[in-house]
Amino acid sequence: MNEKIKIVLVDDEQLILEGIKMLLSMEENISVDYLATGGNEILQYLEKLAPEDLPEIAMVDVQMKPMDGFELVEILKKKYPNIRIIILSSHYKSSVLGYMIKLGVSAFLPKNSSKSVFIEAIQAVHKKGMYFTKEDHTMLSSYLNSPARKKSLFDNEEMLTSREIDVVKLICQEKTNNEIAEVLFLSPRTVESHRQRILDKIGAKNTVGIVIYAIIHDIHSLQVKL
Template sequence: MNSKINIALVDDEQLILEGIKLLLSKEKHISVNLTSINGNDFLENLEKLSPEDFPDIVLADIQMKPMDGFELVEILKTKYPELKIMILSSHYKTGVLGYMVKLGVSAFLPKNSPKQVFIDAINAVYKNGVFFTSEDYSMLSSYMNNSQKKKSLFDNSDELTEREKEVVVLICQEFTNNEIAEKLFLSPRTVESHRQRILEKIGAKNTVGLVIYAIVHNIYSPPVNL
């Protein structure tokens, strides 16, 4: 892991962009290496970054032109599946949160969030892959009460086996393949096979999607962030 958390910012409101950058500049363990006022410029500039400056987390707005946040997230998740994405938006609604979860977004925060919640979210996403507040859980719970919406979150037709669920929980707890292999008395290659099969079964593209799947299907319960 890097000594600092590399952050990229995308927002078409210049004042918001500069304000967030200034706020994060006061955190010694966080470095903002890229800012862009639209998705197209961001994608172009992202490709030019050196590996050491490549972001660990992208903070993006939803309402942007000519490319909105939804389209940007879909492109990023296709080209950089392990890249963690946090959405900062004024449009904090259950349906939007559900759609963002389906895309594999790591956190969804209102723009009027307190500073400490914002910093805590960045730290949690960097360490654990996701950040959900108690309000997020309430909204997701409401979303999941609708069977059609629940089914739409993940295109999965096969149930996970008990062994696969054990692997999922350990992945959520950030254990490596070798560590999982030791705990479950398996070979690392077998653990990797389990991981790939799980991703295929649940229709997730990456570890973030796997963690979110585990949360919404009550396989794993992370600490709740208030």
């Protein structure tokens, strides 16, 4: 039996928490470990956990008080960079999408998504590190046609070398460091060094940022679930 994907849910509406937990609890490979009604509560919970007990995924509502989802995401990405974050929102805005991508969020889901979409997103984020919907693709496309928005995502980007672009292409194909090393005849350690330099150069937080950078710069075409 596969190890369960550990998830925590953060939303200031108790009914939303209970509803999502009920949907996910029917999945054998998903474990909802904690429900939090605010940012401070989830941070206090995480602080008590040993590193090996931390959740793989946090599903976070954007509109919460007193600590909103934006502030919580910034704290989580700084203190727990290995926890992947799925944003829950009642509505999409392209400005929010761009900001969340810059922070390193892995997926965006409307709260009224179907159970199948929730499950699909969780599985994709756990396996690939990201999940994009048709709506995400539409908004990301707007960045392709707007130099100002393009600049806002990657403020301090430096030019990538041809080898770094090769690494980016393989990252977008969901290759691991070991697989990239085999393709490019490099050591995994060298690939990891390339990956870190790429992140530093483009100002991204994680693989999600690398993929978005590649899409915007026509290095990779985004494949989405339509």
